[in-house]
Amino acid sequence: MRMTVIGTGYLGAVHAACMADIGHEVLGVDVDVEKIRALTEGRPPFFEPGLDEVLTRALASKRLRFTTSLEEAARFGEVHFVCVGTPQRADSGAADMRHVDSVVDGLAARLEDSCLIVGKSTVPVGTTARLTARLATARDVELAWNPEFLREGFAVEDTLRPDRIVVGVTSARADRTLREVYAPMLAARIPYLSTDPATAELVKVSAxxxxxxxxxxxxxxxxxxxxxxxxxxxxxxxxxxxxxxxxxxxxxxxxxxxxxxxxxxxxxxxxxxxxxxxxxxxxxxxxxxxxxxxxxxxxxxxxxxxxxxxxxxxxxxxxxxxxxxxxxxxxxxxxxxxxxxxxxxxxxxxxxxxxxxxxxxxxxxxxxxxxxxxxxxxxxxxxxxxxxxxxxxxxxxxxxxxxxxxxxxxxxxxxxxxxxxxxxxxxxxxxxxxxxxxxxxx
CATH class of the missing domain: 3.40.50.720 (NAD(P)-binding Rossmann-like Domain)
Structure with a gap:
């Protein structure tokens, strides 16, 4: 499956490398030119045990590459994973959603084919419903939420052999797509919980x-x-x-x-x-x-x-x-x-x-x-x-x-x-x- 991973920080870099390692064609996307250059050269931009080996394998397989072009990503992906940060706002304890909103808006303006956008960032409950309205101009595009549960220091293990996979979807088609994404994990009998988006959004912050x-x-x-x-x-x-x-x-x-x-x-x-x-x-x-x-x-x-x-x-x-x-x-x-x-x-x-x-x-x-x-x-x-x-x-x-x-x-x-x-x-x-x-x- 062709997928993009938008945001190549801690979450995105690990997810992109691991998804390519299990057989998907992956395009990692980021606005940070230096970060993209380092990843393309096989150099993780942060220390995470095991990531350099997985990244090296994925690049060598030709299933993983990186770009700064969201336009290229919109044309490439059947599934788009949103992995950008949601830091604390400077004026309150609330999450700063500007990066997530910007990615969704950017994709909505560029998408031409049917696809699934999957949020992995940790977000306030109700985000999927709010962002779906922003995708109204995009033809045949669905939004789902698939929270991450990575522990720093164990991120590769947690991606390839997670405790559970949680997806928040609104259609059987979206669920089938995500089951295909995670097919190796499901074959290994890793628990897969398919629920509504609001519940999926709540799982990470509740945990x-x-x-x-x-x-x-x-x-x-x-x-x-x-x-x-x-x-x-x-x-x-x-x-x-x-x-x-x-x-x-x-x-x-x-x-x-x-x-x-x-x-x-x-x-x-x-x-x-x-x-x-x-x-x-x-x-x-x-x-x-x-x-x-x-x-x-x-x-x-x-x-x-x-x-x-x-x-x-x-x-x-x-x-x-x-x-x-x-x-x-x-x-x-x-x-x-x-x-x-x-x-x-x-x-x-x-x-x-x-x-x-x-x-x-x-x-x-x-x-x-x-x-x-x-x-x-x-x-x-x-x-x-x-x-x-x-x-x-x-x-x-x-x-x-x-x-x-x-x-x-x-x-x-x-x-x-x-x-x-x-x-x-x-x-x-x-x-x-x-x-x-x-x-x-x-």
Whole structure:
């Protein structure tokens, strides 16, 4: 099948490469000339494990190419996937729909043959109905919604072997077309849910809101544990044994960030207000507040470890991206903490395995190092802020020899606290008071 993927950012680049890899003819489209050049040369414009291999295979097969021409795309595609961003608006929590609207308007003015437009962007409920009216001038064109569920760091796997495929359609023809698009996945018995567009639009924002709520819940419990002298890790383990709750997303720490969860829960709440049911999602304001408070709590603990004042202290920061296995620093809790510590007068040195370039663009005032030991040299406090596997492999004895003072804040609850303490480190972790950490080491 001939398809276009309009927007070659994180979602679009992965979708285009993977769709070509499973046998479709794909044309990727973007207004960014440099991005199109990089993709054409087989260079992903961001770090994502496995994407370079899939992109190389797809280009070599001649089933994938890229262009900046929407006119060419309109002539080429039987199916057009809309994968452009829906960032938070500058003046509110609502989603900025200008990019999606522009793509649909651009296609409507250029389409000549029957086709299916499929939205994959995360949008407010009611978007399909609103945009269908904008397609009134286009002959025999349908609009469907097929939300993405990609996790950064696992995007290729999530595209080729997703947990489920959800499509929102208004005709049997559209459903048949999407079943053909995803035929290899259906052959592998991946669940396929065909529903109305409004329900499909709600699935993604509902899933993200639930995950954000679960993360903020355990972080709220971490704050209680700190006050009560309890251990949030053991608490989460105990909760996770309840099959109704489960252990996933119950790791207390610095909280969530990135380009999806924060803006999606705000946009969902804003849309509920527009629909007149804002009270139904009022709890999301609390979820957001708990998440942001984790950043302030982390700075507070860092200040305590530094002796009550950060001014003039050298602080090492391990991790800049919002999560491991990514170079994405959008709304990164790690960078927010690093910047806040710097704002209190500390000398901050940051290391990250993949995110230094993007971090430097976002926060040029910070100092960046290519090796963890160099970032930690002479440090008064070490802050572990992104849970890269490589940080678990650090030798606490060796690290103790390069710092000025062996004091560690594990804001992700991902390091072996007992191992670090045995090497002479003072270790703090959110939700794990000193008595709780001592008990955990027994």
């Amino acid at each position: 993200n809101s639930f995950l954000a709520t679960k993360i903020s819940f355990i972080n709220a419990m971490a704050e209680i544990c700190d006050a009560a002298g309890a251990d949030v890790v053991t608490l989460a383990d105990a909760l996770g044994h309840d099959s109704r709750i489960g252990r996933r997303f119950l790791r207390a720490g610095l909280g969530f960030g990135g380009g999806c969860l924060p803006k999606d829960i705000r946009a969902f709440a804003a849309r509920a207000e527009e629909l007149g049911v804002g009270d139904a999602l009022s709890f999301l304001g609390g979820v957001d507040a708990v998440n942001l408070r984790q950043r302030r709590r982390t700075v507070d603990v860092a200040r305590e470890l530094a002796g009550g004042c950060l001014t003039g202290r050298r602080i090492a920061v391990l991790g800049a991206t919002f999560k491991p296995n990514s170079d994405d620093v959008r709304d990164s809790p790690a960078l927010a903490v690093a910047a806040a510590v710097h704002g209190e007068g500390a000398e901050v040195r940051v290391h990250d395995p993949e995110g230094i370039h993007n971090a430097r663009l976002a926060h040029p005032e910070l100092r960046y190092e290519s090796e963890p030991a160099v970032a930690c040299a002479g440090a008064d406090v070490v802050l572990h802020l992104t849970e890269w596997d490589s940080y678990r492999e650090l030798d606490p004895d060796k690290m103790a020899r390069v710092v000025r003072s062996p004091r560690l804040l594990d804001a992700r609850n991902n390091l072996d606290a007992a191992l670090w303490r045995s090497a002479g480190w003072t270790v703090r972790a959110l939700g794990r008071s000193a008595p709780a950490l001592a008990a955990a080491a027994l």
